[in-house]
Amino acid sequence: MKKEQQKKKRKLYIGIIIGLILLLFFMMPIFYINEIQVKNNHFYTAEDIIQTAGIQKKHFFDLSFNEAKKQLLELPYIKEVKLNYIFPGKLEIDVVEKSPFAYVEFSGNYICLNENGQVIEQSPKMYHELPIIQGLKFESFKIGEVLPIQNNEEWLCATEVIRYLEKHQYIKEVSKIDVYNLEEIHLYVDKLNVIMGDISDFDKKIEVLIKVHAEYNMGILDLSTFAKRGEAFLNPIT
CATH class of the missing domain: 3.10.20.310 (membrane protein fhac)
Structure with missing residues (x-):
C-alpha cells in the first residue's frame, strides 16, 4: 500500500517537474x-x-x-x-x-461596390478612379451586404461595360456609366457624352471612342448605330 502511494507521489512530483520545465520553456524569449x-x-x-x-x-x-x-x-x-x-x-x-469596382450615388454620398455588388463603404467623396453607375434602382443598403438592386439586368449590363473598359485599360477615363435605358447606354468621358446604344459590338465601339477621345474631349459622340451600320456621328464642342 505504501509502495503504491509512493509511486503516485513520485508520478505527481514528476508531473509537476515536467510542467514547470514546460512552463519555463514556453516563457523563454524565443516565444x-x-x-x-x-x-x-x-x-x-x-x-x-x-x-x-x-x-x-x-x-x-x-x-x-x-x-x-x-x-x-x-x-x-x-x-x-x-x-x-x-x-x-x-x-x-x-x-x-475587397477590390473596389464602381460607385453609385445615394443621398449625396458615394457607395463603393465590389464586382459582386457588395457594399464596401459609404463616403462623401470618391477615393478611387472608378466610374459612377447611374440607372440602378435601390432604396437602402448595408455595409458588407450586396446592394439590393431592383433592376438586376441593368447591374449585369454595367458590369459587362466595366469589363470591356478594363480590357482596353480605359476605366479611369470614364466618369459615369448610365444604364437607365439598356438600348441607349451612355458613357461620360471628360465633357464628352457618348451614346453607345445597346451592349452589342461594345468592344469595337470602345475602340472608336478611344480614337475620337484622343482628339476631342467635349461634345456628343453617337455610336448607337455603329453595330448595324458601322456609323459614328460626332458633334464636337471646341
Whole structure:
C-alpha cells in the first residue's frame, strides 16, 4: 500500500517537474513576438493593420487570434485574414482585400461596390478612379451586404461595360456609366457624352471612342448605330 502511494507521489512530483520545465520553456524569449509582417495589404498600411488587430510585440500565448481577426474583418476593405506564427518570434498577418469596382450615388454620398455588388463603404467623396453607375434602382443598403438592386439586368449590363473598359485599360477615363435605358447606354468621358446604344459590338465601339477621345474631349459622340451600320456621328464642342 505504501509502495503504491509512493509511486503516485513520485508520478505527481514528476508531473509537476515536467510542467514547470514546460512552463519555463514556453516563457523563454524565443516565444516573444519580436517581428510582425503584414502581407498583401494595398488599401491599409501595415501600421493600420497591426493597430486595428490590437497586436503588440508580446508573448505568443498572450495573443488572441480570434479577437484580432474579428477586429480586422470589421475594416471595410478586408475580406479574409490569416494569422500565422513562424517560429521563432515572428507573426505573419496575411489579408485578402475587397477590390473596389464602381460607385453609385445615394443621398449625396458615394457607395463603393465590389464586382459582386457588395457594399464596401459609404463616403462623401470618391477615393478611387472608378466610374459612377447611374440607372440602378435601390432604396437602402448595408455595409458588407450586396446592394439590393431592383433592376438586376441593368447591374449585369454595367458590369459587362466595366469589363470591356478594363480590357482596353480605359476605366479611369470614364466618369459615369448610365444604364437607365439598356438600348441607349451612355458613357461620360471628360465633357464628352457618348451614346453607345445597346451592349452589342461594345468592344469595337470602345475602340472608336478611344480614337475620337484622343482628339476631342467635349461634345456628343453617337455610336448607337455603329453595330448595324458601322456609323459614328460626332458633334464636337471646341
